[in-house]
Amino acid sequence: NILVHKKIKVFVLCLDFIYIYIYAKKGIKALLFFFLTGVCRSPLGMSRGQILDEDISASSQWSDSTAAKYGRLDCEEGDGAWCPEIAGEPDNMNEFLQIDLRSLHFITLVGTQGRHAGGIGNEFAQTYKIKYSRDGSRWISWRNRQGKEVIEGNRNAYDIVLKDMEPPIIARFVRFMPVIDHSMNVCMRVELYGCEWLDGLVSYNSPLGQQMTLSGQHIYLNDSVYDGAMSYSMTEGLGQLTDGMCGLDDFTHSHVYNVWPGYDYVGWTNESFLNGYVEIMFEFDRTRNFTTMKVHCNNMFSHRVKTFQKVVCYFRSELDWEATPISFSPVMDDVNPSARFVTVSLYNHMASAIKCQYYFSDIWMIQRRCPNCFIMAQSSYNGDDPTHKVDDSNTRILIGCLVAIIFILVVIIVIILWRQVWQKMLEKVSRRMLDDELTASLSIQSETFTYNNNNSPSSVSSEQESNSTYERIFPLGPDYQEPSRLVRKLPEFSQTSEDTGEIQNVQEGVPHYAEADIVNLQGVTGGNTYAVPALTMDLLSGKDVAVDEFPRKLLTFKEKLGEGQFGEVHLCEAEGMQDFMDEDFSFDVIENQTVLVAVKMLRADANKNARNDFLKEIKIMSRLKDPNIIRLLAVCMSSDPLCMITEYMENGDLNQFLSRHEPEGMIALLSNAPIVSYSNLHHMASQIASGMKYLSSLNFVHRDLATRNCLVGKNYTIKIADFGMSRNLYSGDYYRIQGRAVLPIRWMSWESILLGKFTTSSDVWAFGVTLWEMLTFCKEQPYSQLSDEQVIENTGEFFRDQRRQIYLPQPPMCPDPIYKLMLSCWNRNTKERPSFQEIHHTLLDCKP
Structure with missing residues (x-):
């Protein structure tokens, strides 16, 4: 439920603000880093155009139409992507697409895409590397927490692949470098996700982390993701001390990463430091006013690991270090072995660098997240002379704003939860009343038949x-x-x-046979393909499948259309499909040209019932032969996964097709949008009625007739299909009733929802809704002003028949005779609804 997800997000966000507010009161901004790693994932402007063309450059390009500026994610400008001029040896790493963000940014996620160009292009990078720089001169190769540089990229030209930067990077310049092996051409579209880095820490210098041996186990306490120079010490870089993660109480275990023991911390032994302390220097982008330092330390004293005994900090405001340092000694704890934060007051010193000496209190000292520990109460800079005056008015304003925001969020959450509880109470009462009426009505009219x-x-x-x-x-x-x-x-x-x-x-x-004699096919995509009379199923089950085996190697995957519990539906290109078409099968395809087909694939781990249903579905589909019903062309049954291959129309489904078009009129002229005339709409509606007339003549009940289940071909040709339920795109069209299946309630008749009764008459109801969708150009859902629960309540009004039921309104371009036809489809009495033969005849008579 989308609403529930929104509530959860609001609640989590509220907790984050409380977390920040608590520490903001103490002058501690370090925990903002936790907040950043969780929510700092906004696109930085490649796809939306905030990053300007002049800030995007590349090593080379195919042509002017594949220049760097066209490498924007999800954009199809130019020839559809940035494409380097391939040259050099295999595994060439000289090609790159470079982005200048103009300032330091905290980057947590990257996205890549190939060149699709509306089906013309098929170039993408299967793997790539990333380099980044903070100053434009020193470039750093990104590595994941296991030390791997190569990133898995795309597997086709159209899907967007997102990869988390673990660890995240702080950079102004970023280069995407496709790994080129010359087996295929490479093109890329990219996006960066994160937020601006405002903390000002640009590097820290520290001794190398060391190795501990504990009960024969090696514990590596090194800074494995440090991106500066590493020899005898670490200089001019950032690493684990700035990744915003706190270590566990037990330093021999790591957080959530599949890495070595000790990964969460950087540690040193006093045996390597004759002067008794470890010195770490932190460089900032400019002079800042510091109030507090917060250091996360391990304290497993049973392993001779303790927090530091004393820290001495020096400050550099201009070029020289101040002569007088500050000193702080925390209280030693030999009782609680938990890791903890140690807070050190910095007394509002103005500085552009801080150098701290941490003194050992035992053999080992292990720290984490020292970096962003320098808390800026206020950054002030007046000409050449920094002022040491502390003005905390902005801090008080910030705290006041955060308190107000938290209060408002809490009120909103309370209101939402109260409304939800109240709505559930009303729903229970309403449902109980409806059930009572239904039970009473059924008991009144119960009859005995002999x-x-x-x-x-x-x-x-x-x-x-x-x-x-x-x-x-x-x-x-x-x-x-x-x-x-x-x-x-x-x-x-x-x-x-x-x-x-x-x-x-x-x-x-x-x-x-009665209603109970209906066989419901589950279907690989989770929904009933058709409800088929049991007698028909029995007769068909004794027949062999009248369809040919198709070679799998002639199928080329293009796109996943949808998936369900037992299988998937894929859009594929098929070679040589003309040889598998019947003589009575009209298909406008040039010889030796590939054909778009939909492939329903049963998962290899599907249970026995699903396999049986799949075979039954093939038998049923193989016998449906009508120009307005999707045809089964061939099967792949020689080995798993079992597949059935059906037609697919080049213009996709009717819902998406109409939503991209406009009716004839001023709006279409002003927007220069493609149009569909009323006569074309009428022609398509007549074809749907004709296809349903054929199904109803065999007493086949579709159960999910809607524009999403109608495919559009050339010259507005329509064929009825059944993929809608499997597509994530239409998940909002289905509603899960407690203890029952997922149902398209906005298209269902009242008796189908309340009584679970599906007949040709209920398909007629759905046709009326489908016709309404078409005449509104699929711009909104049916009953969009009603919630799902209100739609179900409205079916109760149809059952009670007290003239309080709500009908779909007449669309602006709908003629009166057509709306009258819709209303007849929604007649409460199933016997008074028109048959599909009558509907088809009416549409032909009303032809414009």
Whole structure:
């Protein structure tokens, strides 16, 4: 539920602000780093254009239309991406796309994409490296926490691949360097994510971390991600002491990374320091006013590890170090072995660098997150002379603002939670009332049926029962057909029983199949493909699959259309598909040209029931032959994963197609948008009605008719499909009712929602909603002004039939006869809804 996610985000954000506020009161800004690593993930401006063209450069380019400025993520300008001029040896690392951010930024995430260019391009970087610089002169190769430089990139030209920078980097200049092996051309589109680095720390110098041996185990307490020079000491760089992470109480374990023992800390032994202390110097971008230093230290005294005994800090305000340092001695703790922060007051010293000497209190001293420990109460700079006057008015204003924000957020959370509880109470009461009415109504009209000698039903209902407002569809009613009449409509059973000998046991006197005799196919994508009469399923199950095996090697993956519990749907290109098409199959394809197809793939670990349903679905689909129904073309059954290959139309689904277009009129002229005329809409609606007329003639119930399940081809050709439920794009169109399946309630009839009854009449209801979608150009969801719960409550109004139900409004460009047709599709009484044959005939009569 999107609303629930929003509530969670607000709550977490509130906690973060409280965390910052508590430490801000003490003058401690270091914990802001924790906040940054969690939320500092905003795009820095490649895709949105905040980063200017002149700040994007490259080592080379194919042409002017693939220059560096076209390397923006999710943009299709120029020829669609930056493409280097490939030259040199394999694994060439001389090519790069460089971004100048104009100031230091904290970068936590990067995104890459290949060159798609609307299907024309197919170039991407499978792997790449990143280099960065803070000053533009010294370039540093990024490595992950395991020391690996190469980053896994893209596997196709259109998907965006995001990679966390673990560890994050602080840089002004960033270079993306594709690893080129000459087996394929390379193009890239990129984005950086993070935020501006305002803390001012540009480097720290420190002795190298050392190795401890503990019970035969080697504990490496080195700064493994330091990006400066490393020889006998570490200089001019940043590393683990600035990554914002606190170490665990037990330094022999690491946080969440698959790394070596001791990774969380940097540590030293007093045996290596004759003067008894470790000296670390911190360089800042300019003179700042410091109030507090906060150092995270380990204190596992059982392993001879303790916090520092004393710290002495010197300050450099201009070029010279001040003669008088400050000194601080924390209270030693030999009882609690937990790691802790040690807070040191810096007494508002003005400085551009700080040098601190940490004195040993035991054999080992292990620290973490010393860096961002220098807390700036206020940065002041007046000409050449820094002022030492501390003005904390801004701090008080900041604290006041944070308190106000926290208070407002808490009030909002309380209101949201209260509304949610109140809404659930009302929903329970409403649902109970509806259930009571439904139970009472059903009990009032309950009837006992007996069959006389000629198998005709007789009713023993009372006068009161016959006047019930709830009308039951009887098994022998006109909504259902005789089995013998049904099988004659199936293509392979069009012959007489005398010719085939397969349906000789069907007798006119046998009761017709009822609603309970419906077989629901689960489908690999999680939804019912069609609800099929049990008799039909029994007859079909004895038949072999009338479709050919297709060679897998002739399928080329293009895009994942969707996925479900048991499988996936992929968009693929198929070679040589013309050889697998029937003579009666019209497909406008040039010989030897690849064809776009949809491939339903069953996962290898699918259970037995899913495999059986998949085979049944193939049998059903192989017998559906109508110009407005998606056709099964071929299968891949020789090995796992089992696949069925169906048509796919080049213009995608009708929902997305219409949402990209506008109706004829002034808006389309002003926006220069592509248009779809009313006559074209009418033509497409007639095709949907024709396809559904074919399905209903076989008593096949679709159960999910909507524009998302209609595909668009050339010349506004429409074919009905069934992928909608599997696509994340349409997850908001489905609602999970407690204890039941995910259902498209905004397209469902009242009896389908309340009674779980799916018939051709409920498909007629969905057709009316689909027609409404088309005439609104899919600009909004049906009943967009109602929540999912209110939609369900509205079906209760249809059941009660007290003229309080809400109908979808007449779209602006919808003629009165067409809206009258919609309303007839939404008739409460299923028997009074038109058949698809009548709908198709009406649409032909109303042709503009």
